[in-house]
Amino acid sequence: MQEMTERLTMVLGQVRYARQESAGGRIIDVGSDHGYLAIRCLEEGLADEAVCTEIHRAPAQRSEDALIEAGFGDCSEVYITDGLKGVPLMAGDTVVIAGMGGLNIVDIISRALKDNGYHVLENVTFVLQPQKSNDIVRKYLSKAGFVFEDESVCYDRDIFYNCMRVVFKGISTTIxxxxxxxxxxxxxxxxxxxxxxxxxxxxxxxxxxxxxxxxxxxxxxxxxxxxxxxx
Ligand SMILES: C[S@@+](CC[C@H](N)C(=O)[O-])C[C@H]1O[C@@H](n2cnc3c(N)ncnc32)[C@H](O)[C@@H]1O
Incomplete structure (x- = not known):
């Protein structure tokens, strides 16, 4: 089993909460890099299927190799794509975007909002772990109609990280x-x-x-x- 950093363990903790009430379904890891998170989710039975997306070929290949080696080749897909482009969301999905800059996260989510119907988005949970620009991410999410379910922090190798779990409600608010x-x-x-x-x-x-x-x-x-x- 792959050793998880404190930061990824915090992200996984939010995925566990998100999956509490939904049996099966998909975990979508945007910017999967090494594929560790998707593998752990499948190992723990938090999802039936993992979808990894990667903008670069080498980390996409790394994710795919790791998933196959862990025995999850048949229940996982890896796409080389920008964010969620070409990956239609489905009710019950949990989308993780971790270890990226906040502006990149906002860009990926705003495009996903345009590409997917509101009725689908209302049944999707997003677990976000921005490396920076948290204020911009939170202001964007509130204005776009997301609600904060929980936030967590951790201290990993001398750096503080934070993570947020949000769901789309379609009602714009100001924070x-x-x-x-x-x-x-x-x-x-x-x-x-x-x-x-x-x-x-x-x-x-x-x-x-x-x-x-x-x-x-x-x-x-x-x-x-x-x-x-x-x-
Ligand atoms: C620092 S790594 C984080 C990996 C993993 N999510 C984690 O938290 O450990 C960021 C990854 O996101 C990928 N990435 C950056 N922008 C992306 C985008 N727009 N769409 C898909 N992948 C992206 C990078 O290629 C890189 O592999």
Missing amino acids: TDEEACYGPKLLSKFKNGDPQVIAYFEHLDEIFEIRQRSNPTVKAALEERKKNAGK
Whole structure:
């Protein structure tokens, strides 16, 4: 069994929640690279079928070889494609987009929204783990009609990572700059005293102090946070 990093284990944890109520179905791993996540999902019986997409040929081949070696050649497909292009979504799918920049994630999801009917999307769960630009991802998701089900954090090889699980409801909402930068669900966990989220926020506070000089969203988020903390 392939050793999973803390970061991928966190992503897998969100997939487990997403799959709790749906037996079978597909896991779609966009940007699968090594294929570890898809393999683990199949090993755990979280999905009957895995679809991996990769924009580059070499990681696509790596994913395919790993799936075949793990004995999942018959229940997996690997596509060389950009995001979800040419992969129609189906009700019950869980889509994972992990280890990519936030702008790339927004681009992939916005194209998937255009390519798939709302009735399908309402029954698809997205597990997203942006490497950066979390505020842009969260603002986009809210405006596009997604709802946050959960967010998690982990500390892996000296780096904090976060992950969000969202579902499409089709009703556009606006989130505050504080929610966009810190995460609406993570803010609740912080208020409830979650030690890992407290450590993550201390780290964010530090980097945001510097970043606020050039980023108005971060500046507003810090001001909101200080105001709310003073209440
Ligand atoms: C840093 S790796 C992350 C791999 C894996 N998802 C993980 O979290 O460990 C990002 C992968 O996404 C692929 N990728 C980047 N943009 C993509 C896109 N638009 N569509 C499909 N794959 C993409 C890259 O080729 C690379 O293999």
